Amino acid sequence: xxxxxxxxxxxxxxxxxxxxxxxxxxxxxxxxxxxxxxxxxxxxxxxxxxxxxxxxxxxxxxxxxxxxxxxxxxxxxxxxxxxxxxxxxxxxxxxxxxxxxxxxxxxxxxxxxxxxxxxxxxxxxxxxxxxxxxxxxxxxxxxxxxxxxxxxxxxxxxxxxxxxxxxxxxxxxxxxxxxxxxxxxxxxxxxxxxxxxxxxxxxxxxxxxxxxxxxxxxxxxxxxxxxxxxxxxxxxxxxxxxxxxxxxxxxxxxxxxxxxxxxxxxxxxxxxxxxxxxxxxxxxxxxxxxxxxxxxxxxxxxxxxxxxxxxxxxxxxxxxxxxxxxxxxxxxxxxxxxxxxxxxxxxxxxxxxxxxxxxxxxxxxxxxxxxxxxxxxxxxxxxxxxxxxxxxxxxx
Amino acid sequence: xxxxxxxxxxxxxxxxxxxxxxxxxxxxxxxxxxxxxxxxxxxxxxxxxxxxxxxxxxxxxxxxxxxxxxxxxxxxxxxxxxxxxxxxxxxxxxxxxxxxxxxxxxxxxxxxxxxxxxxxxxxxxxxxxxxxxxxxxxxxxxxxxxxxxxxxxxxxxxxxxxxxxxxxxxxxxxxxxxxxxxxxxxxxxxxx
Numbered sequence: 001x002x003x004x005x006x007x008x009x010x011x012x013x014x015x016x017x018x019x020x021x022x023x024x025x026x027x028x029x030x031x032x033x034x035x036x037x038x039x040x041x042x043x044x045x046x047x048x049x050x051x052x053x054x055x056x057x058x059x060x061x062x063x064x065x066x067x068x069x070x071x072x073x074x075x076x077x078x079x080x081x082x083x084x085x086x087x088x089x090x091x092x093x094x095x096x097x098x099x100x101x102x103x104x105x106x107x108x109x110x111x112x113x114x115x116x117x118x119x120x121x122x123x124x125x126x127x128x129x130x131x132x133x134x135x136x137x138x139x140x141x142x143x144x145x146x147x148x149x150x151x152x153x154x155x156x157x158x159x160x161x162x163x164x165x166x167x168x169x170x171x172x173x174x175x176x177x178x179x180x181x182x183x184x185x186x187x188x189x190x191x192x193x194x195x196x197x198x199x200x201x202x203x204x205x206x207x208x209x210x211x212x213x214x215x216x217x218x219x220x221x222x223x224x225x226x227x228x229x230x231x232x233x234x235x236x237x238x239x240x241x242x243x244x245x246x247x248x249x250x251x252x253x254x255x256x257x258x259x260x261x262x263x264x265x266x267x268x269x270x271x272x273x274x275x276x277x278x279x280x281x282x283x284x285x286x287x288x289x290x291x292x293x294x295x296x297x298x299x300x301x302x303x304x305x306x307x308x309x310x311x312x313x314x315x316x317x318x319x320x321x322x323x324x325x326x327x328x329x330x331x332x333x334x335x336x337x338x339x340x341x342x343x344x345x346x347x348x349x350x351x352x353x354x355x356x357x358x359x360x361x362x363x364x365x366x367x368x369x370x371x372x373x374x375x376x377x378x379x380x381x382x383x384x385x386x387x388x389x390x391x392x393x394x395x396x
Numbered sequence: 397x398x399x400x401x402x403x404x405x406x407x408x409x410x411x412x413x414x415x416x417x418x419x420x421x422x423x424x425x426x427x428x429x430x431x432x433x434x435x436x437x438x439x440x441x442x443x444x445x446x447x448x449x450x451x452x453x454x455x456x457x458x459x460x461x462x463x464x465x466x467x468x469x470x471x472x473x474x475x476x477x478x479x480x481x482x483x484x485x486x487x488x489x490x491x492x493x494x495x496x497x498x499x500x501x502x503x504x505x506x507x508x509x510x511x512x513x514x515x516x517x518x519x520x521x522x523x524x525x526x527x528x529x530x531x532x533x534x535x536x537x538x539x540x541x542x543x544x545x546x547x548x549x550x551x552x553x554x555x556x557x558x559x560x561x562x563x564x565x566x567x568x569x570x571x572x573x574x575x576x577x578x579x580x581x582x583x584x585x586x587x588x
Contacts (some may be wrong), residue, residue: 024547028536029445030585048538050547052531 004351005101006082011066012074013095015059018103018141020148023087027053034058036148038076040087041068060093076100090148104149110349111149111156113142115163115170121191122230123216125259125294125301130161139169143176155185164194171203178208186211187253192241193234201244212251212281215242218262220272228262239276246279253282258331259294259301263308270315274322283319285312286347287330289372290379298378305335306383312336316343333368335381341367348372362386446576449586452521453529453574529584530555533574536582537562 015035020026022037023045038060039053045062051070054061060074062085069075076093078085078100085091088106104111116138119130149156156177163170170188177186186208192215195201204211215238219225222235245252254273256262262269266285273280287305288294294301305312312328319326320343328340329347336344346369348354354373359365364387371380521529527549534544537558545554556572564570566581579586 024535024539025583028532028539028582028584030532048547052546052548053535 004083005099006079007098008079008082008100009066009077010075010093010095010098010100011069012072013060013076013093015074016144017094018090018092018144018148019059021062021085021087021089021091022058026087031151032148038062038091038093045087088150090145103145105351106150108350109155111153113145113156113158113173114138114160115142115158115173116161116165118165119160119162119191120165120193120231121162121234123257123293124228124230124297125257125288125292127289127292127294128159128161129292136166136169139166139172142173146173146176146180149181149184151181151183153181153184155187156181157187157189159189162191162194163188164190164192164199167198168203170199171207174204174207174211182209184210187214188212189214189255190241191216191229191234191238192245193237195241195244196237201241201248201250204250205248212253213245214253214255214284215245216255216257217242217269217273218256219265220268221265224261224265228257228259242277242280246277251281252277252279253284254280255284255286257286257288258303258305258308258312259288260303261300263303263311266308266311267314267318270318274319274324278324280324282325282327284327284329284347285315286328288379289330290376291372291374302379304383305331305381309337309340313340316340330369330372332371332381332384333364334362334385334387335383345369356380356384358384358386360386363389445580445583445585449576451574451576451579451586453526453579453586454576455573529574532584533559533579533582536584540582 019036019038020032022032022039026032026037027034027039034056035058037058039056039058040062041049041054042062042064054070054073058073060076061069063069063075063077064080066075066077076091083100083102085100085102086106089102090104092101092103094100116135117131117133118135119126122130158170158173166173174186174188177184188211190213192213216229217225217238218228219235225235225238226232242252242254254277256266256269258266270283273283288301290298316326316328326343327347328336328344331344333341333344346353346367348369348371352373353370354375355365355368355370356375359368359370362368362385530551531547531549534547534549534555537544537555538547540562542558542562543554544558545552559572559574559578560570562582563572563578566578568575568577568581574584576586
């Protein structure tokens with residue numbers, strides 16, 4: 001597991017806070033003004049020193065030792081075992097806190113645009129507990145970041161908090177993605193409750209050629225859904241939001257987090273989705289991320305994936321038989337019955353993906369999504385064990 | 397465009413299928429449906445870096461002022477669709493009128509970051525621009541394992557040799573010139 005920010009030594013940093021780390025090929029490509037890039041002078045980057053190159057108006061220099069930086073120019077030295085940063089990444093340099101955060105990872109499988117810390121729900125298993133603070137400054141910040149992201153990035157996730165609380169600011173961020181990253185698939189994680197209010201769904205008609213809304217729905221009944229999101233009236237708003245998105249011709253995914261009370265009614269939820277939202281493009285059934293509020297509610301929420309196989313199988317078979325696409329996220333293969341393996345996706349972001357010692361001997365590890373890095377024994381399925389493909393054949 | 401291709405293919409297949417059983421047509425329809433849905437997830441391959449941009453560096457160290465118009469083929473190896481035809485008489489000031497808003501599946505507008513480096517009327521690079529472009533080419537050569545000597549913005553004999561070697565290895569005329577095809581192959585954009 002790798003952290004996303006770190007303390008770092010730095011000097012003279014006065015330029016932009018967000019910069020792209022430039023290797024020689026990024027300099028050659030010339031996609032960004034020199035002033036928005038920091039030249040990577042570290043030994044690992046292997047670039048030859050060149051006074052002509054260093055004399056260009058770089059925002060700063062990434063170095064191992066301060067002496068490597070040209071005299072009087074801004075520099076940052078990352079601790080050797082801390083944050084992994086390489087050419088093409090975008091970093092945020094904060095001189096006032098002596099911190100460097102990585103905001104974009106070149107080639108990463110799950111780069112995010114963090115829209116806001118605010119949220120109108122308060123889900124019992126929230127992995128990113130909200131804070132009620134004014135953070136509209138993030139709109140401009142994200143627009144700046146989008147400009148630093150590689151144009152061939154395949155996917156970006158806009159998340160929070162509840163991104164639609166940015167209102168028109170969210171539209172601005174999405175439009176900026178459309179202008180700079182028209183080939184990138186954009187996924188927005190939203191509870192959909194706002195689509196009749198501050199951010200009507202029509203606001204988002206076709207600003208980006210490839211965008212999907214991922215909306216959580218936890219039950220076929222308002223009481224359970226409202227309990228899970230700790231917010232009365234949320235079920236009705238989300239249902240209306242889903243129809244508003246459909247009316248605005250938006251692509252929609254429904255996300256279901258597999259906590260204990262939700263699993264109990266999962267087959268009913270699957271039927272509810274099929275009957276009422278047949279226009280849904282994709283349904284993701286997701287294992288719980290054991291962090292944030294989830295840790296405080298472990299007893300109410302935890303169900304071993306080994307104990308949800310019946311409900312999971314019924315729901316997946318029901319939906320896929322009706323031509324609705326289903327995926328299973330965050331569930332290791334050894335916790336799933338084999339017929340469900342084709343639905344399991346390697347969904348855990350690379351920087352928080354982890355395997356257990358038992359996984360060393362597993363033959364399907366390369367196909368398995370593994371576990372969240374912060375998994376603890378009490379959040380670990382009893383059925384975690386190395387899989388030997390030959391055994392499973394013999395059992396036929 | 398991908399959708400239209402999928403549909404055309406499907407129509408042809410269906411015409412053929414009509415001769416067979418209705419079952420077959422149903423299968424074809426199903427496959428077509430899947431192809432159309434897949435189209436939403438396919439990635440459009442990148443266009444070459446430098447499309448419709450006047451290359452004022454290509455004729456550097458050359459007597460022919462038209463050398464820059466000689467090349468418009470892609471050296472990047474990526475296939476692309478609907479590349480605009482490069483008409484030699486264009487200068488960037490008269491770039492073709494923007495096509496109607498691009499449909500999601502066609503080649504994207506490359507946007508402001510590939511706008512011409514200087515005022516669009518300029519056809520000759522200034523000394524500073526030329527030095528910068530040579531540095532970029534040197535950096536690209538270095539990062540691709542060639543040795544252009546120091547990255548100093550001077551077209552030294554070492555740099556020329558490295559450039560010619562690179563061109564030779566990529567099926568380009570080994571003339572040590574910064575042609576558009578060479579820049580595409582090196583991953584060097586003509587702007588900003």
